[in-house]
């Protein structure tokens with residue numbers, strides 16, 4: 001599913017109106033009526049006080065439509081126009097008149113004295129600003145937002161939380177209305193996926209308002225939100241005549257004394273996701289541990305108890321390197337020599353990323369489309385600090401383009417950066433914030449590349465499955481008892497889930513923490 005910018009949405013909006021021969025008023029009516037129905041289905045006519053706060057643009061227009069339907073269905077509503085400007089849009093004005101004609105006059109809020117009393121157990125519909133916000137709310141509008149936030153009332157934001165920007169960071173955090181739930185039109189919004197906005201959002205879902213999909217496709221959007229449908233389209237079915245050689249040979253390199261677990265988890269994940277053969281190259285001290293823990297894999301050892309020589313005999317299809325490897329000087333030197341000799345596709349994680357950050361010249365030795373899987377701290381060491389999440393994405397895009405690498409930036413809504421192409425993950429939850437979770441991800445992506453998935457696809461597929469295991473498992477495990485080994489235990493269910501055809505998830509109900 002594409003993630004569109006406010007400008008792209010405005011274009012798609014115009015195109016849809018033209019192609020479908022409808023008016024913008026009709027489009028607004030359709031979109032806002034779905035929001036009303038969403039609420040109506042849940043409230044079933046209950047007598048709860050509903051405050052509908054409308055701006056003077058088209059987000060306000062949506063609010064007026066919702067207010068009209070609520071009123072006509074007997075709900076206990078009060079509708080307000082937050083009168084911050086006299087530049088009312090035609091759609092706003094038309095819906096203002098329609099509500100008035102029904103005898104329900106909106107209250108005009110011109111200053112603080114006009115604020116209504118909002119109680120904790122009321123409902124607020126936030127239709128003050130949508131994606132048209134161009135500068136931060138000020139004056140009494142900002143005070144109103146602060147007042148609503150202070151009541152801790154449940155707020156249903158229409159399209160976008162008021163005060164949040166569609167394409168830039170918020171500097172004044174007190175000017176954003178905190179949304180309990182967001183009904184957003186047509187596509188998820190980039191702002192919902194950025195950690196810096198986490199305090200303004202709780203849950204959100206996409207309402208399909210029927211914008212012209214062909215037109216959207218032709219815009220060639222570069223930002224995606226992973227859906228199950230898309231993952232299914234990536235899946236490579238297995239051929240009856242295939243044999244283990246068809247599914248590649250993954251080599252996992254890493255481990256150190258006390259950290260053999262990291263490379264064990266990565267190797268097991270590569271095996272379990274279907275790599276035909278899996279080998280591990282580890283320091284001598286890990287030999288027995290690995291052989292006993294995973295009988296299916298082959299083990300080669302370095303002559304030292306710390307990875308130093310990288311005298312690898314295995315001829316793999318792909319190499320995943322870094323988990324538990326350490327950054328000692330002899331490992332750094334061995335890693336440098338390894339990179340000079342290597343011609344296999346690479347997945348680089350953990351300490352291997354740190355070694356690249358310590359000596360950025362090594363980046364020149366990476367094969368094209370190498371995948372790097374940094375968590376935020378490792379990313380910072382790699383690309384430097386960032387001012388905000390937009391800056392972080394831009395710097396990551398520059399880095400990916402400059403070095404022709406795929407970045408998998410781990411965290412809530414892990415994002416896969418391939419040049420200007422960004423893909424945000426839709427699965428996962430805080431259960432994944434557990435030791436070894438990243439090692440398993442490295443193994444999964446390595447095992448997928450071994451089976452012939454293109455690097456970017458393997459990264460997207462691996463990240464999706466990784467998150468999905470946690471989404472399925474927590475019903476049984478809860479967050480706390482879920483460990484990195486649980487990811488591997490639930491891999492089968494996550495994989496099989498791709499083939500079930502329940503509705504594609506466009507709902508994000510579980511804020512994550514970094515893994």
Ligand SMILES: NC(=O)C1=CN([C@@H]2O[C@H](COP(=O)(O)OP(=O)(O)OC[C@H]3O[C@@H](n4cnc5c(N)ncnc54)[C@H](O)[C@@H]3O)[C@@H](O)[C@H]2O)[C@@H](O)CC1
Pocket residue numbers: 009010013027028031032055056057058059060061062084085089128129130131132133134135136137138158159160185209211
């Ligand atoms: N694009 C679409 O597909 C559809 C959009 N609709 C609604 O239209 C919204 C966008 O509407 P608009 O573009 O009219 O904009 P908004 O209603 O989001 O913004 C309000 C208006 O206030 C002005 N403004 C911006 N920042 C301000 C500030 N700090 N202080 C005072 N005035 C400020 C802007 O110029 C804008 O016209 C969407 O969020 C959505 O709710 C829906 O009606 C359905 C269809």
Ligand SMILES: [K+]
Pocket residue numbers: 059126127128129130157158159160161162
């Ligand atoms: K809003």
